[in-house]
Amino acid sequence: MSLFRTSNSLALLTLALLAWNCTSKENKSLELAPNDQISYNFHIRPILSDKCFACxxxxxxxxxxxxxLDTEEGAFASLKDSPGKFALVSGNLEESEVYHRITxxxxxELMPPPESNLVLTESEINLIKEWIKQGAKYEPHWAFSKAEKPALPPSNEWTKNEIDLFTYQKIISQGLEPNPVAKPHELIKRVSLDLTGxxxxxEVLDKYGDFSGPNSYEDLVDGLMSDPAFGEKLxxxxxxxxxxxxxxxxxxxxIRTQWPYRDWVIHAFNENMPYDQFLTWQLAGDLLxxxxxxxxxxxxxxxxxxxxxxxxxxDEEYRIEYVLDKTNTFSKGILGITMECAQCxxxxxDxxxxxxxxxxxxxxNNTPEKGYEGDVSVSKPAKTPILWMDQEDLSGVMSFINYQDTSKLSVSVMGELDEGEKRITYILDRGVYDAPTVPVEASTPAAILELPKNMEGNRLGLAKWTTSRENPLTARVFVNLMWQEIFGTGIVKSAGxxxxxxxLPSHPELLDWLAVDFMENGxxxxxxxxxxxxxxxxQQSAAINKDHLAIDPANVYLARAPRLRLSAENIQDLVLASSGLxxxxxxxxxxxxxxxxxVWEAATSGRGVLATYVQDTxxxxxxxxxxxxxxxxxxxxxxIIFDSSNRDQCEVGRGRTNTPLQALLMLNDPMVLEASRVLATRLDSEIKDDSEVIKTAFKRILCRDMxxxxxxxxxxxxxxQLDRFEANPEQIKPTLEVGEYPIEKSEKTARTAALMQVxxxxxxxxxxxxKI
Incomplete structure (x- = not known):
């Protein structure tokens, strides 16, 4: 019963269209069938990017x-140093200088040159050779092509819905078999944590049991999605x-008061607001x-x-910084692209x-936001433009906001300058705020999707462009985020x-099918x-066998359920919920x-209402x-110790580390100790049998029977522990008196202290x- 057991997973780059791996970091031989179609995106470009694009x-x-070699025009153009010769000639190995150089x-003459310390493997050379013979066809980047629904793979007895048709095909292609179904208690815990945190x-464990009675697994899922905790989890x-x-x-x-926005996000998820509307309101709700x-x-x-x-x-320097942040958050969080690289x-x-x-x-760039509104002596909880909300709003259209005060609420929101006040946007030389060069109009990257002429050149037009059926990124990126939430890693690992x-996507056809299906269903x-x-x-078991470790240690192909440590917030939630606190x-x-x-005082200027940490009660x-x-x-x-975001910029995923500090925290955190004490006192007063009280505590915390x-x-x-406290009664009081939750004198017993330690x-x- 150790504290934290994790294994360092081996990184695997999954080539998605064929049933084999061909990265330079793996010593696996590649055998090509005569009719294998080689894809530039999924097979050739990773090799060129790794070994050739540096030069x-x-x-x-x-x-x-x-x-x-990264563009078709460049690769097929006449070589500058050898007129009449070409790096690539479609279908012709002998005329393709690339082939001669890599062999x-x-x-x-050899490429990559030996001094680069880059070497093409035999399988990589064979891939490039066959690609040239097949025509050396370049393709637009997969993520910038409109998503279309692929044909569904054949069904079988194991599959339950369309997702399984795709995953089963991958599992079998690797010589693996799907895991058996998880035990009922594992499924109940897993889906509860995934949907509500x-x-x-x-009582829930007993109600659903083995799902053989009137309460089915689907009933459980529906109930969890209707729980207000669903919105909090997402x-x-x-x-x-x-x-x-x-x-x-x-x-x-x-201090600032942006928390009503958080209330709105919870409300929107619980009301199942369609994602296209969810985005439109956030990008341009003020322009509707x-x-x-x-x-x-x-x-x-x-x-x-x-x-x-x-x-x-x-003022202007920071106003520009704020607009840059908005631009980068939109591109990373919603489009899943690294546009910030093009600031300078x-x-x-790309x-x-x-x-x-x-x-x-x-x-x-056309909001009346200021870069500087004054120093801390005139600090306000919201910055211009400000949305003010009074009691009439809070009992009407904003009734979802939990506000117990009678004063007005203020939140920083967007606004748009009037037509005659609109700013001219310039390309900034090297991204510097005071180095404007050429003026530009609002538009979108052509490689993704040009802004249609019938869409407004403002944030409302941007929102329409973002949620257009023609946009290749928005639905893919969100579907991938949801997959990452459930499985720990997205179909595209680099979610941002x-x-x-x-x-590359591990299951490209599945990603596209889900993205299109998501849009088609509102x-x-x-x-x-x-x-x-x-x-x-x-619903598979998370058990790991020798084939999993040998063939797919990182669980790319999903022949088992993942084992994932909970997020920082959900660890707190689990401790508090299971203890009854x-x-x-x-x-x-x-x-x-x-x-x-x-902690606060050591990292503050000593000014303002947040200069000193004032704990709540x-x-x-x-x-x-x-x-x-x-x-x-x-x-x-x-x-932060459990890898949460520090929130200073947009983040679309978190790492999962395993450090001694985490164990130290769980053993000494006042919240954990207080929760243990509160649960111990409650069970001590309710259950007199020692064996039964331990069984009950175990089931509440681990969600299964011992x-x-x-x-x-x-x-x-x-x-x-009972013997220790009975022999040393002076240790009972300091052990139990942790945290602010009240404790009665009658509860300060050796039995309660011993149970608390358990x-x-x-x-x-x-x-x-x-999550198992």
Whole structure:
């Protein structure tokens, strides 16, 4: 029963259209069948990018012999140093200089040159050779081509829905078999954590049992999706994307009140707002005809970036910084591309020019936002433009906002300058705010999709372009994010980079099928998630066998369910919920839970209302992790230890590390100790049989029944602790008096203290905070 057990997974690059791997980092031989069709995107470009583009790619400053192999025009053009010769000749090996160079035995001719320390494997050479023979056909980048529904693979007894048709094909192609179905209690815990972020109660576990009675697995899924906790779970992801925080960042890092936007996001997910509408309101709710305050509130998405309140700064410099942040958040979080690379120069790998970057920038450049509104002495909880909400709003169209005060609420939102006040957007030389060069109009990258002439040249037009059926990225990116939420890794591993340097999709046909199906069915988020969690792929056991480790250690092909440590917020939620401490209030202002003394004070200017950490009390201490106060200069330390985003920029995914600090935290955190004490006192008063009380605690925390070996170990540990406290009664009080939740004198017993130690050990099991 160790604390944290993880294994370092081996990285595998999955080539998606054939049933074999051919990366240079794997010593696997490649045998080609006569009729295998080789794809530039999925087979050739990864090789060229790894071995050739350093000298023959998009970077003009490092390009040798003026030869480009990353574009069709460059590869088929006459060689500058050898007129009449060509790097590639379609279908003709002997006339293709690339073939001769990569197979040459002359080190002076061989490519890549020996001094580069890059070597093409035999399988890679064979691939390039066959590709040339097949015509050396270049393809547009897969992610910039319109998504179309591929034909469904054949069905079989294992598959439950369309997802399984694609995954089964991949599983079998690798010589693997799908895992058996997970045990009922594993499925109940897994889907509860995935859809609500909360563990199932013993009552829920008993209600659904083995799903053989009147309560089916689908009933469980439907119930979880109708739970308000559903919106809270998804909101954690969207807070990372929208870089939500409760302070301004920079030096003084004062307080701001953006939390009504968080309430709106929870509300939108719970109401199952279609994703296209969800995006439109956030990008341009203020520009909709007769926009109401809810639609305007949604535009706070754009205003969650950092703000300076330092004296002496240049207003225009920071105003430009804010527009850059909006542009980069939109491109990364919604389009899944790294447009920020083109702020200073043309993108080195993707087909985006600096001009196109500033054309995108122009959509966000006409809000009356200021770069500087005054120093901390005049700090306000919202910056211009501001949406004000009074009690009439909060009892009407904004009734979903949890606000108990009678004063007005203020939130930073978007607005648009009048026609006569609109700014001219310029390309900025090297991205510097005071170095304007050529003026540009608002537009979109041609490589993705040109902005149709019938769409407005403002954020509303951008929203329509983003949610157009013709846009190749939006649906793919969101479907991938949902897949990542469930399986830990997206179909495209680089969820924020669908560009040419991003990872190839492991299941490209599945990604496209899901993206098109998502759009065809009204951008329905709950329907998409239900498809995923009711699939046979999802319902597999997470058990690992020797074939998994030998063939697919990273679980790219999904022949088993993943084992994933919970996110920082959900670890807090699990501890509070299983102990009975969780206060399930929905929405409202952020809260300040237990935190080590001095952390804030050591990283502050000493000015403003956030100069000193003032811990909350009462029920506010027991809110979900989503509601923890985020101060940008000092993010919540416990959450950071468990890999949460620090929220200073848009993030579309989190890492999962395994460090001793995590174990140290779980063993000593006041929240964990207090939760253990509270659960111990409640069970101590309700159940008198020692064996039964341990069984009950185990089931509440691990969501299953103990086996006989576990029962023997825990009962022995309980007896040891009971003997210790009975022999040393002076240790009972300091052990139990942790946290602010009240404890009665009658509850300060040796039995309660011993049971508390058992529960602390249960919270420190790997299985407790792992989705299996």
């Amino acid at each position: 023959h790619g998009p970077d003009a400053n490092k390009r040798e012999a003026d030869l480009r 040459s035995e002359d080190t002076g 909360l563990p199932p109660s013993p 909101a954690v992801l969207w807070m990372d994307i929208s870089r939500y925080s409760d302070s301004y960042g920079y030096q003084d890092d004062n 005809p007769d926009a109401n305050k809810e639609q305007i509130l949604a535009t706070a998405f754009n205003r969650n970036h950092k703000y300076t309140e330092e004296g002496g700064v240049i 120069h043309d993108h080195k790998y 087909p985006f020019s600096q001009k196109e970057y500033y054309e995108m920038f122009a959509f966000f 980079d669908f560009g040419m340097q991003g990872d 951008w329905d988020i709950k329907r998409l998630l239900k498809q995923i969690v009711t699939s046979a792929t999802y 969780l206060h399930k209030e929905l929405g409202g202002p952020s809260v300040k839970p237990y935190q080590p003394e001095g 009462g029920k506010s201490l027991y809110r979900r992790g989503l509601y923890n106060f985020i101060k940008l200069t000092v993010p919540p330390p416990k959450a 086996n006989s070996e576990e029962e023997e170990i825990l009962e022995s540990y309980f007896e040891d 529960i602390v050990s249960l919270y420190n099991l790997e299985e407790t905070i792992t």
